[in-house]
């Protein structure tokens with residue numbers, strides 16, 4: 001099976017599908033003797049590295065300079081033409097791999113994913129998925145175009161966010177009502193889009209032989225290590241442990257603010273500081289403390305971060321022409337990560353960099369695995385790496401190592417821990433709601449859907465007075481793009497957050513050992529099951545109230561200590 005691949009992805013970035021197709025065709029048709037299967041698999045993996053990295057380079061080039069039409073065109077060619085075509089060939093090659101009967105330690109999860117994808121694939125679902133894509137575009141078109149007028153100036157909904165922290169309560173209320181009103185005005189259109197999505201998704205499931213979309217989604221998302229019943233248990237556990245803790249946080253907040261009732265526009269104002277914390281004011285002031293923080297945490301992680309800086313694998317500061325947002329991606333062929341973000345000098349930038357660095361450390365660790373499919377982990381493991389990192393760095397965030405004065409570091413950590421509890425309650429809402437949508441038989445009824453959301457919200461989100469604000473509360477789920485665009489993709493964050501809290505708990509006892517186990521878990525890549533990855537980190541998947549109660553108690557205790565100045 002003589003076969004020559006390109007020398008490097010750099011020669012492929014300008015490629016069209018016609019340049020790449022011959023490599024896939026050759027792998028699909030090559031005569032492969034029994035003794036050559038291993039070489040065939042390695043060649044295929046190497047091709048995927050090259051193709052993936054070339055497309056990633058095109059994405060990076062575009063997102064750091066969206067004003068260059070050639071870069072835009074190249075990125076679009078990769079995302080809309082080359083990657084979808086490559087995916088079709090990947091399915092064919094996966095079938096071939098399974099036909100070879102190829103097995104290797106550490107490849108079992110990938111083989112199971114391949115087998116499942118092939119089993120649930122239905123030709124008649126292809127046009128249904130296209131229709132769903134069109135509906136996603138329709139949703140994005142409406143929500144992406146929403147703007148409001150604020151003191152005579154047009155603003156997007158996210159641009160109202162800073163006003164939710166304003167000291168003036170009437171300003172906060174105005175910002176809250178204005179943001180919700182934009183969604184309320186489109187309620188009927190958004191409901192109509194979702195009605196169609198609901199029908200099409202149930203049809204996808206039935207075509208593939210499943211009773212409903214929830215049952216279909218577990219194999220489709222390669223969730224083999226937990227079930228819909230586990231998720232229902234997660235909801236119950238959040239209701240019993242997290243929701244009361246959030247209610248206590250809200251009571252504390254109400255008393256500190258001196259209010260009779262806490263309204264939705266009172267939940268984001270900072271309690272412990274009135275001055276805006278500015279963690280850094282130039283790029284060096286952002287990157288240098290990060291180097292020291294990771295050095296302090298673990299010398300090898302420090303080296304990896306310094307290497308990213310030295311090799312220009314960080315593009316961090318906000319600049320004219322950059323795409324919004326932030327991400328960490330992998331250059332699969334070289335085996336190095338790349339972090340992109342838009343830092344402007346606020347505490348959130350520190351959180352984002354630390355979070356994305358957790359993903360980057362995962363990429364470094366997993367690259368030692370020989371085959372590309374042994375490195376691509378699911379979100380439950382990926383977010384364990386990033387969310388744990390957010391907690392592991394907390395002892396190092398104060399100066400002289402980090403960014404903050406000691407009291408600022410305490411305030412930042414209280415906010416981080418409060419956010420964790422509030423997010424867990426929100427995650428339970430979003431997941432329980434989707435379970436109701438796809439299994440109650442009434443998910444296609446817009447009025448029943450909104451009523452179910454209000455019930456579920458009342459179950460998980462306590463301590464805030466929403467009376468008279470039912471339309472605003474309903475608007476919250478219309479705003480949750482995952483429900484429209486990535487159904488059932490959300491609980492992964494909850495699972496990973498509970499894993500991260502366990503790693504943090506261990507780090508409070510033995511910081512060095514906790515990081516050692518964290519790195520061991522990351523190095524497994526995708527070679528084993530999710531419970532085994534968590535076990536390597538010294539933690540477990542938590543869906544039960546007893547396990548959750550311990551972690552919630554720890555978070556509340558730490559918040560109390562930090563508030564007391566410890």
Ligand SMILES: [Zn+2]
Pocket residue numbers: 355359382383386
């Ligand atoms: Zn992440």
